[in-house]
Amino acid sequence: MSTTFDELIVRPLLHSLSSCQDNNAFYIEGRFYSYRDMAEAISKIRAVIKNIPEVNVGLVANDDIETYASIFALWLEGKCYVPLHPEQPIQRCLDIVSQVGMNYILDSSETSRYNDIQVIMTRRLSFDKLHLEYVGNFSDDDLAYILFTSGSTGKPKGVPLCRGNVAGFVDAFHAMDIKLDSNDHCLQMFDLTFDLSVQSYLIPLLIGACVYTVSPKRIKYEAVFELLDEQNLTFALMVPSVIHYLRPYMDEIDAPSMRYSLFCGEALPLDDTECWSRCIPNARIDNVYGPTENTIYCTDYIFKREGENKESNGVLTIGKSMKGTQTIIVDDKNEILPANEKGELCLAGVQLTPGYWNNPDKNQEAFFLKDGTRFYRTGDICTMDSDGDILYFGRKDSQVKIQGFRIELSEIECVARKFYDNRIAVVAIPLYDNNRNCTIQLVVESTDRASAYTLDSYLKEYLPPYMIPQRIHFMERFPLNVNNKIDRKKITTLL
């Protein structure tokens, strides 16, 4: 069977649009949109963008039918979308626009934040006639989307994914044996700048099912519960923090409609999973794993309701590699380690990005060839047992995950140091409370407490909301360790 983008994505999508016209495709902010509505929105956008001479097009990542339709309109024209978050600082978004070199942006907002660039206001376009024809002279090496993640040098870094990468993911998803049909109610709780959104909107549309979105304006775990409770969700990919926040209320949750409950984006605690499993008695629970660089997710473990589950420090195993992905654990000389020895998890296969956008240094560091296969270093310290199941132990670097968001602490530090013209030392410290909730604290080596307010405003100009430190602390002198380096552990104990 063919595993191309056209075969696995375009053909099923066009089939849904033409033969499930009266089915609901989306539920957004309390309103349903049918596949016919979706087909019309795609058509009106396509009519305009087919004249754009460029492949990479910016997309303001709003939560509405025009934004989702824009993605498919771009894909049908062989183009690539680059999501720009409407709530993130304009400086950061403009940096992305300039890194990719984009001259066109699709925006469904009432008014656009972008000047000096061609903006197509998609909501104002009017529908004329259906444009669902597809020529398909495109290669699976062409790009499908570029996402920007936290970069350690103070600038977000671009991860381009090809049409073939997305097709590889869909092929691997099919092999998981998750049986969905057009009656399923599927959750989409992620911002479009986060790649878990791609699974969440794409898989349901390929089978004529309905996508239930969470407004970015809402508190996520509350909005998810509301949809679960009122719309009988049957398929949901979530970040573990959703059930962690719902934990005090689990005796009030009963969702027998749920059939598949997947978790990704951060470590999944076994005790939260066991409690959650009683709220969704009829569901299969999967813990999946994967970095943006290897397209959405690429390892899977099915939680056992009866019997023992593999875990490390209370965190559930991320399971085995899915179809098309190769996983190895290596030491610092890239030699494969024996079973159960800790090393860095590396990934290869059909879902792997061609490399960071215009970033040869980072590519040199993050990718390597082994016996003719190109591998990506995830930075995740793991072991693999003799069954091939992978256990996660922690990070090699200073990356932390908060509610699934990847945060390079060094990016926060870079921006804060720039505020002080690189004359003052700063450290960003992740602090965990008794319930294992993480917040970022910024510590400045200075007694100039009065600068806290302007520093906070400065950080908000350049960093997305989830990277803003909860508190800013001041210390006259940072403690040093035996190597004369800033002693982060000691600083943590002083907060």
Added chain:
Amino acid sequence: MNKQQIMSDLNTIFCQVLNKTSLELSEETSAKDVDGWNSLTNMQIISDAEKHFNIRFKLREIIKMKNVGELCDAIQSKVSI
């Protein structure tokens, strides 16, 4: 307990949780209007309000509160029981 008193106590709780010296909460204020009011701080605000007013919310009650005014009403109805 009157609404004004509850609003003023809530203002103090929000300031403590969100680490702000002052905040101008109105009945219409919702999560999208306030920097730092996210999933985690929302948990802390609810939990601190429950302790302060000696009440307990059900999850279905919490998801219906779309702004500070509705939180305030929910507290008032529980405190007056």
